[in-house]
Amino acid sequence: MHWHTYLWSGDGQQLKSEAPRRPAPEAGFRTSTMPPMMTGWWLLKPPSLISSTLSAPDETIAWLQSHYEESPPPPVQAEQLPLKARAEYAAEALTGGSDVVWAYWQQEAGPRFVHLAAVCCPNRVWPAIPCPVDEIRGV
Template sequence: MHYHGYLWTGAKQRFDDEALRRPPHPDPPSADGKPELVQRYKEVKTEFPVVDLPPLETAYWLIKPRKLVRGTWRRPKEAAEWFGERLTEHAPRFVSESDREGARMAMLVNSASDRIGWGGDVSHGFYLERPAFLSLALVCCSSNRAMPGLECPLR
Protein backbone atom coordinates (compact mmCIF):
# COMPACT_ATOMS: atom_id res chain seq x y z
CA MET A 1 0.00 0.00 0.00
CA HIS A 2 1.09 3.56 -0.65
CA TYR A 3 -0.47 7.01 -0.30
CA HIS A 4 -1.01 9.92 -2.66
CA GLY A 5 -1.38 13.55 -1.62
CA TYR A 6 -3.68 16.01 -3.35
CA LEU A 7 -4.06 19.75 -2.90
CA TRP A 8 -6.49 22.15 -4.52
CA THR A 9 -6.96 25.86 -3.90
CA GLY A 10 -9.31 28.06 -5.80
CA ALA A 11 -12.40 30.20 -5.79
CA LYS A 12 -15.07 28.97 -3.41
CA GLN A 13 -17.67 29.50 -6.15
CA ARG A 14 -15.82 27.03 -8.41
CA PHE A 15 -15.50 24.52 -5.55
CA ASP A 16 -19.27 24.74 -5.11
CA ASP A 17 -19.89 23.39 -8.64
CA GLU A 18 -20.83 19.98 -7.27
CA ALA A 19 -21.90 18.54 -10.63
CA LEU A 20 -18.25 18.46 -11.70
CA ARG A 21 -17.19 17.00 -8.32
CA ARG A 22 -19.26 13.82 -8.60
CA PRO A 23 -19.09 11.07 -11.23
CA PRO A 24 -21.87 10.92 -13.78
CA HIS A 25 -24.79 8.66 -12.98
CA PRO A 26 -24.18 5.18 -14.44
CA ASP A 27 -27.44 5.43 -16.42
CA PRO A 28 -27.44 8.31 -18.90
CA PRO A 29 -30.65 10.23 -19.48
CA SER A 30 -32.74 8.99 -22.37
CA ALA A 31 -31.85 10.47 -25.74
CA ASP A 32 -35.34 11.90 -26.05
CA GLY A 33 -35.11 13.53 -22.62
CA LYS A 34 -34.72 17.22 -21.93
CA PRO A 35 -31.86 18.51 -24.10
CA GLU A 36 -30.32 20.46 -21.21
CA LEU A 37 -30.15 17.26 -19.09
CA VAL A 38 -28.57 15.29 -21.93
CA GLN A 39 -26.06 18.08 -22.52
CA ARG A 40 -25.21 18.39 -18.81
CA TYR A 41 -24.73 14.62 -18.54
CA LYS A 42 -22.30 14.67 -21.50
CA GLU A 43 -20.40 17.57 -19.94
CA VAL A 44 -20.07 15.84 -16.57
CA LYS A 45 -19.10 12.51 -18.16
CA THR A 46 -16.34 14.25 -20.12
CA GLU A 47 -15.13 16.67 -17.45
CA PHE A 48 -15.35 14.72 -14.17
CA PRO A 49 -12.33 12.48 -14.81
CA VAL A 50 -10.07 15.36 -15.86
CA VAL A 51 -11.21 18.44 -13.96
CA ASP A 52 -8.90 19.42 -11.09
CA LEU A 53 -11.77 20.00 -8.64
CA PRO A 54 -11.74 17.79 -5.53
CA PRO A 55 -14.23 14.93 -5.91
CA LEU A 56 -17.01 14.63 -3.34
CA GLU A 57 -15.86 11.08 -2.60
CA THR A 58 -12.16 11.21 -1.73
CA ALA A 59 -11.19 7.92 -3.41
CA TYR A 60 -12.17 9.36 -6.81
CA TRP A 61 -8.96 11.41 -6.75
CA LEU A 62 -7.40 8.17 -8.03
CA ILE A 63 -9.11 8.49 -11.43
CA LYS A 64 -7.93 12.06 -11.92
CA PRO A 65 -4.87 12.86 -14.08
CA ARG A 66 -1.54 11.81 -12.58
CA LYS A 67 -0.30 15.42 -12.75
CA LEU A 68 -2.66 16.20 -9.82
CA VAL A 69 -0.75 13.86 -7.49
CA ARG A 70 1.34 16.17 -5.28
CA GLY A 71 3.33 13.39 -3.62
CA THR A 72 3.48 9.66 -3.03
CA TRP A 73 4.70 7.92 0.11
CA ARG A 74 5.09 4.36 1.39
CA ARG A 75 4.72 5.24 5.08
CA PRO A 76 1.73 6.94 6.72
CA LYS A 77 3.98 9.16 8.82
CA GLU A 78 5.67 10.63 5.73
CA ALA A 79 2.32 11.32 4.06
CA ALA A 80 1.01 12.95 7.24
CA GLU A 81 4.14 15.12 7.44
CA TRP A 82 3.43 16.43 3.94
CA PHE A 83 -0.15 17.08 5.03
CA GLY A 84 1.11 19.03 8.06
CA GLU A 85 3.53 21.06 5.96
CA ARG A 86 0.68 22.09 3.66
CA LEU A 87 -1.46 23.06 6.65
CA THR A 88 1.35 25.20 8.03
CA GLU A 89 1.98 26.76 4.61
CA HIS A 90 -1.66 27.82 4.19
CA ALA A 91 -2.54 28.54 7.84
CA PRO A 92 -1.88 32.30 7.63
CA ARG A 93 -4.71 32.51 5.07
CA PHE A 94 -7.26 30.45 7.03
CA VAL A 95 -10.39 32.49 7.72
CA SER A 96 -11.07 30.62 10.96
CA GLU A 97 -8.71 31.57 13.75
CA SER A 98 -9.23 28.18 15.42
CA ASP A 99 -8.00 26.41 12.25
CA ARG A 100 -4.69 28.29 12.65
CA GLU A 101 -4.03 26.95 16.14
CA GLY A 102 -0.95 24.75 16.35
CA ALA A 103 -2.60 22.19 18.62
CA ARG A 104 -5.49 21.76 16.19
CA MET A 105 -3.16 21.34 13.23
CA ALA A 106 -1.07 18.79 15.18
CA MET A 107 -4.24 16.86 15.99
CA LEU A 108 -5.23 16.81 12.29
CA VAL A 109 -1.77 15.53 11.30
CA ASN A 110 -1.80 12.79 13.94
CA SER A 111 -5.33 11.80 12.99
CA ALA A 112 -4.35 11.68 9.31
CA SER A 113 -1.42 9.39 10.06
CA ASP A 114 -3.63 7.07 12.09
CA ARG A 115 -6.41 6.98 9.50
CA ILE A 116 -4.26 6.21 6.47
CA GLY A 117 -2.29 3.73 8.57
CA TRP A 118 -5.34 1.47 8.68
CA GLY A 119 -6.29 2.14 5.06
CA GLY A 120 -8.69 5.05 5.34
CA ASP A 121 -8.58 8.20 3.24
CA VAL A 122 -8.25 11.73 4.62
CA SER A 123 -9.89 14.83 3.25
CA HIS A 124 -10.08 18.27 4.85
CA GLY A 125 -11.22 21.63 3.57
CA PHE A 126 -10.53 25.14 4.83
CA TYR A 127 -11.96 28.50 3.93
CA LEU A 128 -9.26 30.94 2.93
CA GLU A 129 -9.42 34.69 2.58
CA ARG A 130 -10.82 36.28 -0.62
CA PRO A 131 -13.26 33.92 -0.54
CA ALA A 132 -11.18 30.95 -1.55
CA PHE A 133 -11.01 27.34 -0.47
CA LEU A 134 -8.25 24.84 0.26
CA SER A 135 -8.80 21.11 -0.11
CA LEU A 136 -6.17 18.65 1.15
CA ALA A 137 -6.44 14.89 0.74
CA LEU A 138 -4.41 11.77 1.40
CA VAL A 139 -5.66 8.76 -0.53
CA CYS A 140 -4.68 5.14 0.02
CA CYS A 141 -3.74 3.32 -3.11
CA SER A 142 -3.20 -0.32 -4.12
CA SER A 143 -5.89 -0.88 -3.21
CA ASN A 144 -8.23 1.75 -1.85
CA ARG A 145 -10.46 0.45 0.92
CA ALA A 146 -13.52 2.50 -0.15
CA MET A 147 -13.20 1.75 -3.88
CA PRO A 148 -10.88 -1.23 -4.41
CA GLY A 149 -11.51 -1.30 -8.16
CA LEU A 150 -9.78 2.03 -8.79
CA GLU A 151 -6.27 1.79 -10.23
CA CYS A 152 -3.22 3.74 -9.17
CA PRO A 153 -2.97 6.99 -11.17
CA LEU A 154 0.80 6.52 -11.52
CA ARG A 155 0.54 3.22 -13.44
Protein backbone atom coordinates in the same frame (compact mmCIF):
# COMPACT_ATOMS: atom_id res chain seq x y z
CA MET B 1 -0.22 0.30 0.34
CA HIS B 2 0.76 3.88 -0.45
CA TRP B 3 -0.87 7.32 -0.57
CA HIS B 4 -1.30 9.75 -3.43
CA THR B 5 -1.50 13.33 -2.25
CA TYR B 6 -3.55 16.07 -3.90
CA LEU B 7 -3.73 19.80 -3.35
CA TRP B 8 -6.42 22.15 -4.57
CA SER B 9 -6.97 25.75 -3.59
CA GLY B 10 -9.23 28.27 -5.16
CA ASP B 11 -12.55 30.01 -4.99
CA GLY B 12 -14.62 27.81 -2.70
CA GLN B 13 -17.78 28.93 -4.45
CA GLN B 14 -16.71 26.76 -7.41
CA LEU B 15 -17.30 23.69 -5.24
CA LYS B 16 -21.04 24.32 -5.44
CA SER B 17 -20.92 23.03 -9.00
CA GLU B 18 -21.19 19.29 -8.46
CA ALA B 19 -21.24 18.11 -12.09
CA PRO B 20 -17.48 18.45 -12.71
CA ARG B 21 -16.87 16.80 -9.34
CA ARG B 22 -18.65 13.55 -10.29
CA PRO B 23 -17.09 10.96 -12.64
CA ALA B 24 -19.50 11.42 -15.54
CA PRO B 25 -17.61 11.86 -18.84
CA GLU B 26 -19.90 14.58 -20.13
CA ALA B 27 -19.42 16.66 -16.97
CA GLY B 28 -15.72 17.30 -17.53
CA PHE B 29 -14.67 15.35 -14.44
CA ARG B 30 -11.27 14.26 -15.76
CA THR B 31 -10.32 17.74 -16.93
CA SER B 32 -11.48 19.49 -13.76
CA THR B 33 -8.84 20.13 -11.11
CA MET B 34 -11.50 20.59 -8.42
CA PRO B 35 -11.75 18.02 -5.63
CA PRO B 36 -14.17 15.21 -6.43
CA MET B 37 -17.32 14.61 -4.38
CA MET B 38 -15.86 11.36 -3.01
CA THR B 39 -12.24 11.28 -1.84
CA GLY B 40 -11.37 7.99 -3.57
CA TRP B 41 -12.46 9.45 -6.89
CA TRP B 42 -9.20 11.44 -6.93
CA LEU B 43 -7.71 8.16 -8.23
CA LEU B 44 -9.86 8.53 -11.38
CA LYS B 45 -8.32 11.90 -12.18
CA PRO B 46 -5.24 12.28 -14.40
CA PRO B 47 -2.00 11.29 -12.64
CA SER B 48 -0.65 14.77 -13.39
CA LEU B 49 -2.79 16.03 -10.49
CA ILE B 50 -0.92 13.85 -7.99
CA SER B 51 1.33 16.04 -5.84
CA SER B 52 3.32 13.10 -4.48
CA THR B 53 3.16 9.37 -3.88
CA LEU B 54 4.27 8.37 -0.39
CA SER B 55 4.79 4.96 1.17
CA ALA B 56 4.62 5.68 4.89
CA PRO B 57 2.08 7.42 7.14
CA ASP B 58 4.72 9.68 8.70
CA GLU B 59 5.80 10.93 5.25
CA THR B 60 2.17 11.57 4.38
CA ILE B 61 1.54 13.49 7.60
CA ALA B 62 4.65 15.57 6.94
CA TRP B 63 3.26 16.42 3.47
CA LEU B 64 -0.11 17.43 4.96
CA GLN B 65 1.52 19.53 7.68
CA SER B 66 3.87 21.25 5.25
CA HIS B 67 1.06 22.34 2.94
CA TYR B 68 -1.16 23.28 5.88
CA GLU B 69 1.59 25.53 7.22
CA GLU B 70 2.13 27.10 3.77
CA SER B 71 -1.58 27.98 3.48
CA PRO B 72 -3.01 27.96 7.01
CA PRO B 73 -6.61 28.66 7.97
CA PRO B 74 -7.44 31.81 9.92
CA PRO B 75 -6.30 31.69 13.58
CA VAL B 76 -9.84 31.12 14.87
CA GLN B 77 -10.22 27.98 12.73
CA ALA B 78 -6.71 26.78 13.58
CA GLU B 79 -7.50 27.07 17.29
CA GLN B 80 -10.68 25.03 16.92
CA LEU B 81 -8.77 22.07 15.50
CA PRO B 82 -5.05 22.50 16.23
CA LEU B 83 -2.48 21.08 13.85
CA LYS B 84 -1.29 18.60 16.49
CA ALA B 85 -4.80 17.13 16.79
CA ARG B 86 -5.13 16.97 13.00
CA ALA B 87 -1.81 15.13 12.74
CA GLU B 88 -2.73 12.66 15.50
CA TYR B 89 -6.00 11.80 13.79
CA ALA B 90 -4.24 11.52 10.42
CA ALA B 91 -1.68 9.09 11.88
CA GLU B 92 -4.43 6.81 13.12
CA ALA B 93 -6.44 7.00 9.91
CA LEU B 94 -3.49 6.48 7.58
CA THR B 95 -2.16 3.55 9.60
CA GLY B 96 -5.61 1.97 9.23
CA GLY B 97 -5.52 2.39 5.44
CA SER B 98 -7.95 5.31 5.30
CA ASP B 99 -7.90 8.53 3.32
CA VAL B 100 -7.31 11.85 5.04
CA VAL B 101 -8.67 15.21 3.90
CA TRP B 102 -7.91 18.56 5.47
CA ALA B 103 -10.21 21.15 3.90
CA TYR B 104 -10.83 24.64 5.16
CA TRP B 105 -11.58 28.23 4.25
CA GLN B 106 -8.34 30.14 4.23
CA GLN B 107 -9.87 33.54 4.84
CA GLU B 108 -12.68 34.22 7.27
CA ALA B 109 -14.45 36.65 4.96
CA GLY B 110 -13.04 35.55 1.61
CA PRO B 111 -13.75 32.85 -0.92
CA ARG B 112 -10.39 31.01 -0.85
CA PHE B 113 -10.70 27.32 0.03
CA VAL B 114 -7.87 24.84 0.57
CA HIS B 115 -8.27 21.07 0.06
CA LEU B 116 -5.42 18.71 1.00
CA ALA B 117 -6.02 15.01 0.40
CA ALA B 118 -4.02 11.85 1.05
CA VAL B 119 -5.75 8.99 -0.77
CA CYS B 120 -4.89 5.43 0.13
CA CYS B 121 -4.02 3.20 -2.80
CA PRO B 122 -5.28 0.60 -3.29
CA ASN B 123 -8.38 2.19 -1.86
CA ARG B 124 -10.46 -0.01 0.40
CA VAL B 125 -13.67 1.97 -0.24
CA TRP B 126 -13.14 1.99 -4.03
CA PRO B 127 -11.21 -1.27 -4.64
CA ALA B 128 -12.13 -1.39 -8.34
CA ILE B 129 -10.31 1.88 -9.09
CA PRO B 130 -6.79 1.01 -10.26
CA CYS B 131 -3.69 2.85 -9.11
CA PRO B 132 -3.25 5.82 -11.46
CA VAL B 133 0.53 5.45 -11.38
CA ASP B 134 0.35 1.75 -12.27
CA GLU B 135 -1.84 2.63 -15.26
CA ILE B 136 0.90 4.88 -16.61
CA ARG B 137 3.53 2.17 -16.13
CA GLY B 138 1.24 -0.40 -17.75
CA VAL B 139 1.16 -2.59 -14.63
